[in-house]
Amino acid sequence: MRHFIRILFIFLAVLPLAACDRPAEDPGPAVTYSVYRHSMDGAPTSTDPAQASHIYANFLAVNLYDTLYRYKYLARPYQLEPNLAEGLPQVSADGLIYTIRIKPGVHFIDDPAFPDGKGRVVRAEDFVYSIKRHFDPKTRAQGAWLWQGKIVGLDSWKENGSNYDQEIPGLKALDDRTLQIQLIKPFPQLTHTLAQGFSAIVSREAVDYYGPEFPIRPVGSGPYRLVSFNSASAVLVRNERFREEPFSLEAEGYDPVSHGHLALDRLEGRVPPFSDRIEIEFITEDAARWNAFLAGELDFVKVPVSQFDQVLQQREPPALKPAFAEKYNLLANLESGFVHTDFNMDDPRIGYHPDPRQNARNQALRCAIIKAFDWQKRNEVFYYGIGQVFAGIIPPAAPEFDQKQDQAAIIRDLAGARKLLGDNDWSADNLPVLEYGFSSSVTERQMFEQFRSFMGEMGYPPEKIRPLTFATYGDYARAFLNREVMLITTGWTMDYPDAENTVQLFYGPNSSPGSNSANYNNPEFNRLYRSSSGMQASDMRTAMYRHMNQLVIDDCATISGISRRLILLWSRKLAALPDRSFVGGYFFRFASVDAAEPESRGAGQ
Amino acid sequence: MRYALNKIFHGLLLVLGVTLISFILMVWFGPDQTYSLVGKNATAEQIAEVRHELGYDRSFALRYAGYLKQLFTLDLGSSHSSGEPVNSILARTIPVTLALMVPGFVLGNLLGIALGLLSVQQKGRWTDRLITGFSVSSMSISFLVIIILMQVILSTPYGLNLFPVRGWQVNDPGSYLKYVAVPTLSLIFITLGYNTRFYRAVFAEEAGRDHIRTARAYGASTATILWKHVLKNSLVPIITRFMFSIPLIVVSGSLLIESYFGIPGIGKVTFDAITSGDQPVLKAVVGLTAIAFVLIQVLTDFLYKLVDPRIG
Numbered sequence: 001m002r003h004f005i006r007i008l009f010i011f012l013a014v015l016p017l018a019a020c021d022r023p024a025e026d027p028g029p030a031v032t033y034s035v036y037r038h039s040m041d042g043a044p045t046s047t048d049p050a051q052a053s054h055i056y057a058n059f060l061a062v063n064l065y066d067t068l069y070r071y072k073y074l075a076r077p078y079q080l081e082p083n084l085a086e087g088l089p090q091v092s093a094d095g096l097i098y099t100i101r102i103k104p105g106v107h108f109i110d111d112p113a114f115p116d117g118k119g120r121v122v123r124a125e126d127f128v129y130s131i132k133r134h135f136d137p138k139t140r141a142q143g144a145w146l147w148q149g150k151i152v153g154l155d156s157w158k159e160n161g162s163n164y165d166q167e168i169p170g171l172k173a174l175d176d177r178t179l180q181i182q183l184i185k186p187f188p189q190l191t192h193t194l195a196q197g198f199s200a201i202v203s204r205e206a207v208d209y210y211g212p213e214f215p216i217r218p219v220g221s222g223p224y225r226l227v228s229f230n231s232a233s234a235v236l237v238r239n240e241r242f243r244e245e246p247f248s249l250e251a252e253g254y255d256p257v258s259h260g261h262l263a264l265d266r267l268e269g270r271v272p273p274f275s276d277r278i279e280i281e282f283i284t285e286d287a288a289r290w291n292a293f294l295a296g297e298l299d300f301v302k303v304p305v306s307q308f309d310q311v312l313q314q315r316e317p318p319a320l321k322p323a324f325a326e327k328y329n330l331l332a333n334l335e336s337g338f339v340h341t342d343f344n345m346d347d348p349r350i351g352y353h354p355d356p357r358q359n360a361r362n363q364a365l366r367c368a369i370i371k372a373f374d375w376q377k378r379n380e381v382f383y384y385g386i387g388q389v390f391a392g393i394i395p396p397a398a399p400e401f402d403q404k405q406d407q408a409a410i411i412r413d414l415a416g417a418r419k420l421l422g423d424n425d426w427s428a429d430n431l432p433v434l435e436y437g438f439s440s441s442v443t444e445r446q447m448f449e450q451f452r453s454f455m456g457e458m459g460y461p462p463e464k465i466r467p468l469t470f471a472t473y474g475d476y477a478r479a480f481l482n483r484e485v486m487l488i489t490t491g492w493t494m495d496y497p498d499a500e501n502t503v504q505l506f507y508g509p510n511s512s513p514g515s516n517s518a519n520y521n522n523p524e525f526n527r528l529y530r531s532s533s534g535m536q537a538s539d540m541r542t543a544m545y546r547h548m549n550q551l552v553i554d555d556c557a558t559i560s561g562i563s564r565r566l567i568l569l570w571s572r573k574l575a576a577l578p579d580r581s582f583v584g585g586y587f588f589r590f591a592s593v594d595a596a597e598p599e600s601r602g603a604g605q
Numbered sequence: 606m607r608y609a610l611n612k613i614f615h616g617l618l619l620v621l622g623v624t625l626i627s628f629i630l631m632v633w634f635g636p637d638q639t640y641s642l643v644g645k646n647a648t649a650e651q652i653a654e655v656r657h658e659l660g661y662d663r664s665f666a667l668r669y670a671g672y673l674k675q676l677f678t679l680d681l682g683s684s685h686s687s688g689e690p691v692n693s694i695l696a697r698t699i700p701v702t703l704a705l706m707v708p709g710f711v712l713g714n715l716l717g718i719a720l721g722l723l724s725v726q727q728k729g730r731w732t733d734r735l736i737t738g739f740s741v742s743s744m745s746i747s748f749l750v751i752i753i754l755m756q757v758i759l760s761t762p763y764g765l766n767l768f769p770v771r772g773w774q775v776n777d778p779g780s781y782l783k784y785v786a787v788p789t790l791s792l793i794f795i796t797l798g799y800n801t802r803f804y805r806a807v808f809a810e811e812a813g814r815d816h817i818r819t820a821r822a823y824g825a826s827t828a829t830i831l832w833k834h835v836l837k838n839s840l841v842p843i844i845t846r847f848m849f850s851i852p853l854i855v856v857s858g859s860l861l862i863e864s865y866f867g868i869p870g871i872g873k874v875t876f877d878a879i880t881s882g883d884q885p886v887l888k889a890v891v892g893l894t895a896i897a898f899v900l901i902q903v904l905t906d907f908l909y910k911l912v913d914p915r916i917g
Binding site for chain 1 (some may be wrong): 629636637639640641642643644645646647648649651652654655657660683684685687688689690698710727753756757760763767769770771772773814857863864865866867868869873874877879880882893
């Protein structure tokens with residue numbers, strides 16, 4: 001027994017050694033330095049730009065790597081700004097050839113992947129390589145859809161076996177600093193795609209050197225480099241070799257009225273990145289995230305909906321209670337996307353039907369369901385009443401959003417719904433069973449029950465509205481991408497500020513397994529989409545988008561929609577405008593925390 | 606020797622059985638990662654490419670044989686989500702989980718044994734009732750409530766604000782104690798009720814045996830009876846409980862503790878692998894847990910013989 005106790009004590013004594021997690025390359029706390037502690041409500045599993053398919057991964061990709069373009073820090077609506085590129089692209093008169101110069105003397109970080117461990121200069125050829133990776137099945141990349149069918153020779157490069165030594169006619173490095181992209185047809189959103197994390201520039205040496213470990217061994221030229229990364233956190237430190245470009249309020253779209261309270265003016269002329277170290281905590285549990293923020297362990301938090309009452313003095317416009325306003329800044333951030341419930345138009349029970357009479361009856365049924373849906377209650381119960389409900393598929397974050405859009409599609413009209421059913425010979429006996437799909441979670445289940453109650457008030461028998469649950473979102477996605485779900489509730493986050501990114505959700509050829517999960521296929525809509533897709537932003541193109549929006553509303557293809565509003569809080573010690581819209585994450589380089597002794601920051605630390 | 610070989614042979618059969626069943630469950634009922642990995646607007650060809658890259662298009666027999674080979678060579682492949690080799694994930698996360706869980710596990714068991722002994726010694730009196738009442742309360746409160754309460758009480762301005770709410774920036778024994786304190790207290794509170802109830806039942810049974818009455822008749826002190834006769838003769842169930850908890854601690858960790866305290870251990874990695882369908886990680890965790898159980902079983906049998914030579 002004594003031996004056992006002795007061994008136990010020795011074991012407990014050496015445990016702390018096993019727990020030490022500081023990697024060798026971490027320089028550790030400097031004497032005085034600034035640390036920005038950011039929190040996220042989700043976690044990326046990879047830092048590889050080829051897998052930057054969501055906002056959490058984008059945050060890492062755009063800070064560890066360089067993209068050719070980014071969005072201006074403060075300007076709203078969003079405006080493109082050269083990042084690694086020297087200027088905006090030179091576009092040929094026919095809109096098919098883009099020529100881009102990249103800045104001179106930009107280096108990858110030092111890494112054993114390079115000869116002598118010294119990071120080499122970033123070249124135009126690196127961009128070509130980075131885009132090629134998306135078309136190599138071995139990369140398991142998720143960004144190919146951005147350029148698929150758009151760049152001359154890129155798709156056939158893949159069909160020919162993805163040989164990196166083979167040149168692509170439409171994607172060339174003319175010299176070390178000049179890129180040329182040749183399009184098959186005009187694609188005015190191309191420059192936006194070059195601001196995505198997907199387009200971030202990697203080096204071939206690092207990909208080859210690290211092999212399957214490359215997603216956790218980033219070697220980029222962005223403002224930060226990675227020190228540690230796991231399922232709970234990521235630590236980034238300043239890239240000392242990042243190019244020196246003084247911060248200009250004017251160039252970033254500063255507006256004294258909107259931004260005057262953020263203490264950004266003291267940053268004028270300084271060289272980003274402003275924080276020496278960024279600690280990102282991935283905290284999916286709302287209570288833990290909120291407690292850590294209140295304890296001063298985080299500088300930024302997305303406030304859980306359950307805390308809105310505690311934090312907000314008023315809802316419209318959202319304003320903080322005085323106790324919070326003293327310590328924190330607030331941003332009521334309308335998401336750059338929306339939540340909608342699509343009818344599977346490929347399902348003859350609710351969608352298109354070969355018999356014209358039944359087809360018309362199905363349309364009437366869909367329209368009745370839309371009329372019976374209560375968006376105000378949905379907003380109140382699940383989004384604290386501060387989400388923005390809008391009609392159609394062009395959300396408020398899109399520049400083409402129409403403030404004057406007819407609101408009939410989002411105003412509840414039970415009498416009208418019942419009349420539609422009656423006029424089209426629908427009765428409790430012959431109404432079809434509705435299968436409402438969702439991935440298993442309490443909130444999703446509650447949303448389903450609310451939907452069922454809305455329909456019940458219209459006269460739809462509750463037993464005819466059934467849940468179709470899936471253990472994970474992946475399983476749910478598999479089902480609806482295989483057209484097996486009748487009512488599909490999903491969210492869409494816009495990739496770039498252009499309504500083309502949302503109207504394509506209803507373009508016929510994009511049907512499942514594409515992003516048109518409604519399998520909507522209206523020839524007039526498709527024609528308009530094809531005509532508008534090559535057009536530069538203009539009043540005419542906006543009118544076409546809005547016409548397409550109206551077609552979807554008239555065909556009652558989707559119950560849509562709501563853009564959620566996020567309540568973001570950050571410490572007043574932090575001079576920044578944190579933002580999660582569109583790509584997100586570019587603001588890290590501009591986030592400035594008062595330099596302090598590391599030990600003095602954060603309660604209990 | 607023959608005894609050992611026999612145990613190992615049966616253990617191997619057990620590993621084969623467990624891995625086969627778990628593999629069937631993973632392949633046929635587990636999440637399909639394809640649709641999480643394909644990009645937007647994927648075509649049927651791209652979906653097929655991803656399925657091929659994930660190995661989903663290979664036959665069941667081939668996949669299972671590959672799995673067994675991986676287990677026996679300990680070359681566990683790479684995570685489908687991050688690309689990181691599974692061995693590297695395990696090497697990175699298991700020590701963290703051990704450092705996180707062992708203090709709570711050991712202290713929880715030692716306290717459970719102490720309270721169990723005290724309860725038996727004071728059987729029927731208010732101390733016994735108090736301990737039993739505490740055990741039932743501890744067992745009745747949800748893990749989650751305990752974790753959040755501990756965080757609020759010990760780590761936020763609403764409470765004592767003594768420790769970090771979460772995180773794991775462990776560089777030295779001091780920082781280790783700082784970060785492990787609240788999770789350990791939570792773990793002790795969570796497990797103490799179960800441990801105390803278990804050990805009390807074991808000790809109560811032992812205390813009622815003839816040899817204890819005989820020892821009392823000889824005039825042995827209470828301490829001697831409890832320490833030398835009750836505790837020592839209860840070692841078999843204690844060892845069983847201790848030993849069979851080890852694989853769960855090492856491999857499965859504690860998802861809730863790791864998630865709420867932001868600790869990058871194996872529990873969180875396992876949970877993420879389950880929900881995302883990251884089969885290489887999941888297969889490794891399940892397979893290694895099965896192997897660990899078998900090894901522990903063999904070791905436990907030897908320990909039984911050590912503490913009680915009558916066991917054949």
